[in-house]
Amino acid sequence: MKRFTLPRLIGVTAILGAVLVVVVVLAMGIGATQVPVLQTLFGSSGGSPEEALRAREILLGLRLPRILLAALVGGALACSGATFQAVLRNPLADPYILGVSGGAALGAIATAAFGLDRAPGGWALRPLAAFAGSASTIFLIFLLARLRGRASNYPMLLTGVVVNAFFSALILFIITVADYTRFQQVFFWLVGNIEPPPWPTLAALAVALAGGFAVLYLLAGRMNLMSLGEEEARALGVDVNRVKRTAILVASFVTAAAVSWSGLVGFVGLMVPHAVRLIWGPDHRILLPACALGGAAFLVAADTGARTIMAPIEMPVGIITAAIGAPFFLFLFQREKGGRYFD
Numbered sequence: 458m459k460r461f462t463l464p465r466l467i468g469v470t471a472i473l474g475a476v477l478v479v480v481v482v483l484a485m486g487i488g489a490t491q492v493p494v495l496q497t498l499f500g501s502s503g504g505s506p507e508e509a510l511r512a513r514e515i516l517l518g519l520r521l522p523r524i525l526l527a528a529l530v531g532g533a534l535a536c537s538g539a540t541f542q543a544v545l546r547n548p549l550a551d552p553y554i555l556g557v558s559g560g561a562a563l564g565a566i567a568t569a570a571f572g573l574d575r576a577p578g579g580w581a582l583r584p585l586a587a588f589a590g591s592a593s594t595i596f597l598i599f600l601l602a603r604l605r606g607r608a609s610n611y612p613m614l615l616t617g618v619v620v621n622a623f624f625s626a627l628i629l630f631i632i633t634v635a636d637y638t639r640f641q642q643v644f645f646w647l648v649g650n651i652e653p654p655p656w657p658t659l660a661a662l663a664v665a666l667a668g669g670f671a672v673l674y675l676l677a678g679r680m681n682l683m684s685l686g687e688e689e690a691r692a693l694g695v696d697v698n699r700v701k702r703t704a705i706l707v708a709s710f711v712t713a714a715a716v717s718w719s720g721l722v723g724f725v726g727l728m729v730p731h732a733v734r735l736i737w738g739p740d741h742r743i744l745l746p747a748c749a750l751g752g753a754a755f756l757v758a759a760d761t762g763a764r765t766i767m768a769p770i771e772m773p774v775g776i777i778t779a780a781i782g783a784p785f786f787l788f789l790f791q792r793e794k795g796g797r798y799f800d
Contacts, residue, residue, distance in 0.1 A: 461740050469743055473750035477528065480754045484761040485520050488768070492516055522653040526662070526718060527760040527774070528753035530651070531725055533666050533715040535752025538726020539733075539744055540673055540708040543680040544701045546687075548731070549614055549790060552712040553723035556598065556621035557591045561709075561716040562647065563624045564590025570631045584665070587713035594620060595709055649722035649775025651760045662714060669711040670749060676704050677741035684739060722775050724782020725752055731789065 486494040492512045534552060541550035541557075552558045564586035594617075601616045628647065654662075679700045682690040687697045716722075729752040730744065737743055756774065759781075763774040 461742050466743055466746065469737055470746050470750060473747055473754065477750050477754040477757070480757050480761075481524055481528070484524050484757050485516055487761055487765055488515075488520065492520075519653050522656065522659055523651055523760070524757055525659055526654050527651045527756045529659075529662055529666055530715040530719040530722060531729075531752040531754070531756025531759075532749035533669075533711045533752070534722060534725040535729035535733075535748035535755075536670055536673060536745055537708040537712045537715075539730035539741065539748045540680070540704050541726070542730055543684050543741060544704045545613065546684065547614060549727070549786065551724060551727035551786075552591075552708070552716075553721065553726065554614065554621070554786070555617035556594050556619075556624060557617075557709055557712050558716050558721050558723070559621040559624035559628075560590035560592075560594030561587035561713040562590070562721050563628055564588070564713070565717045566628055566631055584662075584714050584717040587717035588710050590624075591709040591713040591716075592706060594624070595705055647721055648773045649720045649778065650773040651719055651756075651763075654718060658718070662718060665714045666711060669707050669714070670745070672707045673704065673711075674742075674745050676700055677745055680704065680741045681739075684741075720773070720775065722756065722778055724778050724786065725756055727789070728782055728785050729755055731785075 482494055486492055492515055494516065537552045537557075538550065541552065541555060542548055565583050567590075568583050568586045598613055598616050598620060601620075625647075679690070679695050682693050682695050683697060683700065690697050712726075730748050733744055733747040733751050737747055756778070759777040760774040763772045763777050766772065
């Protein structure tokens with residue numbers, strides 16, 4: 458493991474922060490309607506006042522909130538994936554594959570099915586219900602995957618896949634028996650769809666995710682020790698059960714907050730941590746900030762592709778991430794010689 462230093466942390470975050478800024482600026486200018494970003498925001502776009510007002514509305518009212526939501530969701534899912542991979546010591550762990558995202562989606566859709574999202578304070582009930590769904594999923598996975606008195610990591614992965622399929626069936630059942638006109642957009646949401654949120658919602662989500670990230674970063678040093686093995690971590694004074702429980706609950710909360718507004722965006726939490734780990738190493742004190750910035754840049758780029766590849770028709774961003782992530786998962790599974798984990 459490369460030695461951790463504050464200048465190295467600052468350098469990595471500065472590089473990825475610059476990449477994120479460039480991706481955001483490019484994404485703001487790309488779309489069915491081409492808008493010059495810098496001229497519109499800081500100068501004159503060269504058109505009439507009406508055209509300038511329309512250009513600013515496109516940038517600030519539609520594209521920027523959507524881009525910022527994609528950045529928050531991408532960073533949240535990447536950090537959650539890195540956390541699950543660390544505490545479960547499973548390189549294939551991912552919120553989507555483990556079923557955590559599916560449980561969060563089930564909770565979020567249940568609030569819409571019962572009309573709770575339209576009640577006073579309904580905007581807050583959806584992420585809370587999503588967290589209840591994701592936390593229940595983790596509890597169920599631990600319960601079902603428990604072998605010989607302890608939860609075995611790779612059976613947990615397989616159990617998560619089965620639980621995810623079951624939750625998907627429940628979601629489709631809810632949509633079928635409920636008022637279909639209220640769920641026309643849910644089918645896009647189920648495969649991951651980024652829509653421009655209201656600014657207060659975006660601010661609340663940013664605060665919630667920042668709090669979750671802060672807790673995970675405080676656990677980064679202990680996650681480094683746990684990645685060596687649970688017995689080794691205990692010998693070095695780490696309360697393994699407490700760290701694992703806290704990290705999984707916080708990662709589930711972060712996943713739920715993201716999924717409640719973006720839907721089931723898959724494989725971000727699998728691909729980004731591995732890519733960052735390959736470049737900058739496994740130290741979670743650097744890995745987690747790098748995943749936050751790298752995941753944000755990746756999902757912003759993926760969402761930009763989703764809304765421009767077939768413009769003016771927009772694809773759900775989950776199609777893009779699945780098209781990249783599924784082959785990546787199979788490659789990683791083969792590289793890890795996944796078959797030996799069924800022994």
